[in-house]
Amino acid sequence: MKNHKMRNIFLWVLLGLVLLFSSLYLILNVEKLELSDAARENAAGDFVELSEGMVHYQLEGPADSPLVVLVHGFSVPAYIWDPTFSALEEAGHQVLRFDLYGRGYSDRPDVIYDVNLLSTQLEELLSKLEVDEPVHLVGLSMGGPVVTHYANENPERVRSVTLIAPEVVHVTWKDIFPMNLPGVGEYVMAVYMEPIYLPKWQGSDFSHPENFPDWEERYRVQFQYKGIGRALLSTIRNLVKLESEFAYQKLNESELPVLLIWGKEDQTISGENIQVLRGLLPDMQVQIIENAGHLGHYEFPEIVNPILLEFINSN
Secondary structure, eight states: OHHHHHHHHHHHHHHHHHHHHHHHHHHHOOOOBOOOHHHHTTSSSEEEEETTEEEEEEEESOTTSOEEEEEOOSSOOGGGGHHHHHHHHHTTOEEEEEOOTTSTTSOOOSSOOSHHHHHHHHHHHHHHTTOOSOEEEEEETTHHHHHHHHHHHOGGGEEEEEEESOOOSOOOHHHHTTTTSTTHHHHHIIIIIIIIIHHHHGGGGSSOGGGOTTHHHHHHGGGGBTTHHHHHHHHHHHGGGOOHHHHHHHHHHHTOOEEEEEETTOSSSOHHHHHHHHHHSTTSEEEEETTOOTTHHHHOHHHHHHHHHHHHHTO
């Protein structure tokens, strides 16, 4: 009788936990809408169909000027390039920015989100836009390995590579635990990462987040469209396959001009990581931005834009 009673209590507790976790998922899951044509009407720029879906992009500037391609990082889409995009266009350059798959207003295909997918997206986009001349590549954070991978695969199509606070060192399974656990990662992404952690974490990319009070609200817009959590989770899980250090070694062998821009107060990419990168790319130009965080190009455009323009114009 006692064992039967204990078993009943256990079952009721288990049922309560299931109901609790299910309720949290329903309440906190922010992905409510389909990314439809109507939703995309809010986006500036244009759209093009590539092999894995629709891609949102903006292309401005004179067609006879060498193209500068801006590739964003892990989760903040193409608007992260606002001050850079404007400065390049005003300086007379042709400039392209776009949302990586799974972010912003680009489609969220149910595929493996790794560097090969994102580099191929870049390659297909340039082909679709009929870009024949070599381009200047600028990659931010995770966009650094993406542009490096593209440059290594297509060195004849690249004029220069600029790395802004790029990812450097290898990520391990331990680093992404428990997001690597089937089911657990999906649940954590839905009830914590998307609605709470990721939006709140964005402010740490600035040394003075109080200067960007609408940053979190702007970031949250993309999370209402279904599929972004799956895309970001797949990206996290595939970071363990990202051999960035090997890729930077190969980039060094290509002898392409490389510029590094890094904020001294960066809380995402450490100074130790930058020292590793300088060892892998000993000939690259290095610009350290004092008082800047992870997004120095956005926080201090008056400093970063002239550096970037001088490098591009000299190559």
